[in-house]
Amino acid sequence: MTGATLEVRRIARRFQHIVAVDNISFVARAGHVTGLIGPNGSGKTTTMNLITGLYPTDAGSILLDDTTLTGLRPHRIAALGVARTFQNIRLLADQTVLSNVMLGTHRGHRQNLLAVLARWPGAAAEERALQARCRELLDEVGIGHLADAAAGDLSYGDRRRVEIARALASAPRLLLLDEPAAGMNHAEKARLGDLILQIRQSGITVLLIEHDIDLVSKVSDHVVVLNFGCEIAEGTPAEIRRDPAVIEAYLGREDA
Amino acid sequence: MTAAAAQFLASYSNIIDLCLLNALVAYGLYLALSANMFSLATGGFMALGAYCSVYLTMEMSQPFALAVLAGAVLGAAAATLIGLPVLRLRGDYFMLATFAFTEVIRVVALNWDDLTGGALGIVNIPRDTQTWHLALALVVVIYLVHTLRGSYLGRAIAAIKQDDVVAQTMGVDVFTVRLSLFVASGFICGAAGALAAHLNYFVGPGDFGLVRSVDALSYPILGGVNALAGPLVGAVFTTILPEALRFSSQLREILLGALVLAVVLYLPDGALSVLKPRRRAGNSGGGKATAAAPRVSP
Amino acid sequence: MSTFFQQVVNGISLGSTYAVFAMGCTLIFGVLNIVNMAQGALFMGGAYLGLEAARLGLPAPLALVVALLGGGVLGVLSDLIVFRTLRARGGHRWMGLVASLALARVMVGLAQEIFGTQVQRYPPSAFLSIAWEIGGVRIQLLQVVIVVVSVVLMALLAITLQRSSTGRAIRTVAFSEDVARIVGVPVGRTIMATFFLAGALAGAAGMLLGNLFNVVSPFMGDQMLVKGLTVIILGGLGNVPGAVAGGFLLGLIEVFSVAYVSSSFRDAIGFGLIFLILLVKPTGLFSRVEDRRA
Known part of the structure; x- marks a missing residue:
């Protein structure tokens, strides 16, 4: 698997009179982990929704390698190799973990409707192969033993892992993680960090939205900081930690 | 076949035909409901299928099979025309558009005297529909629905029903899947209308109004849309019960309405859900979180 | 030219009943975010209650009050029996x-049992059949009364929504149920009040239209529901002023199409409009902001 480079150029999005994303540009380099941080309401999740096409952009453009994503519908963007997880975990709670992950393989199926309805042997073989792949993925994210449990029965941390496995099942070139550590305890966060590095090693580009600065510092090659819908700083994790603008955005002005 | 069974079939053949026909309609609607499309177009589709097929057999002397197929194709074409503009809008508009469609068809049927016989309808339609036609159609439809449910497309449909944002982000072309299902629904209901017209010797505009659409909705909802047998059970139950009780048409309305209310209020997964033990009574956190998540409709 | 003004007069009197009915439909949609398909049955219920009251010898204004309050009570009952339980189930x-469709079915069935399926008529009133001819245009007192009553109801609803605490609560719940809870609005009671208002408007519209056409039947609600839904699409779902404008517009369109096109397709024109609006401007003709409730 080879990652793709994501390039965000001066994008903007407003909701009626509220400007959610004002002017954001950054590059998530192929095969790297890029951290996207910022206080609540700084436009992180909106940026992710713009990249995945859930909202149209008002201005600017988004490119994946040389393909323009802006204006494409979400399923087209997914087909180009963009996968994501959700901040407010969105699993089909009454289905099994495996079945949830299998949804990620949707684009991997090559058999058409007629082959399916005629019960063409190729369709069954394809389903079996993808199922085996999904079980492997569940092993990789560390919850292989839960494959046949109902997704809604899992712990918070495990559900986040199912979401990551589901995203990986689509064989993405770019993986967007929206606050994957939210609600996790210390040990779970540590394991999540390892998992992200493992994903990086497989060559997939990762864009990580996260509040936990320690986690971001541990796994990111590059960090972009947003505030009030604009990017205010970028650099290596060490540079970001020293940046006065970042410290001010997080801690507030001393004299305010 | 024993004499007793033959006797039974003869005396109940009408009600059996009706059960099969309604079950066919129920699966037509099930396809729409399975992707959260609340369709009130059934009456309109059936009217198109009925009038089109009757015109072909009675005026053009075309074979019955061709007439049924034409009725089905007309239903599918109408579904395409409604679905293309409206399925991109939020669900309420879809429901209202299908409702309007059924009423337009009813009003046109009432007034286009040359083709439809107006309010008096068309009589002396050849009784070409045989019980085995209905049974075969139903078996084929159930088989196809069953196969679809077990495939990756069925998984995508289930995802659309529960959370279409997730489905889109996972690469499911939600609009095309919905449109295809609605067109299939139009096809089946159009065929059912053609079969119904050639079953009763008569068609009139009153047969296919909103009442028909609501009736059709009540089958899968009474039986439940989560199990494959749900629409069948709902259709058979709804067809037989009023007949068995020999109710007047008013009492039938009250009974069916009250039944649907009771099921919606107390068995929201349909009547078949009483057979299943309740799973995961305590932990529904994930489901709640999913349901409460903001919907995005790009 | 007199035909034209005659159609205007007829269209306004017809449209005012549509507007009254549609205000109730759109109010329910705004607050509950569902289309209540039982509004037509409440309309029919109001027409019968007004009819029974008139037959008991009550003067027309009192019969109208009976239809209005009766519709409101039926609305509250439908909330108590059906929608409240449904909300609790989540x-x-x-x-x-589905529940509202089933409820309508039960009510129409009950009306057939109680009142029979025959069309019934209001007792003739010498007073209301007074009519004037002005420049070839015939204006019935009945039409004037209907328009005046409708306008009064619109004004009452506007005042209720804008000035009363219940109205403020209704607007808050319509904006967001969560916000309403946070600021301490009693959501359950507010929804019940909405059902009362919507039912009362439907009941009053039933009596008005029952008088205008002088036809009362168990099935009159189905037809009216169709008009109501057309109007709220015209005006934008949940938009009360839009419903008023849409009601008059639909009334005028119908009357003019009968006069200048064909009487038999009058009912089809409304539905044709639904499609047209959905294609061109699905948020309604009178909305300015983009519909954000998805």
């Missing part, structure tokens, strides 16, 4: 739609 919102 099911899919389609279930509310």
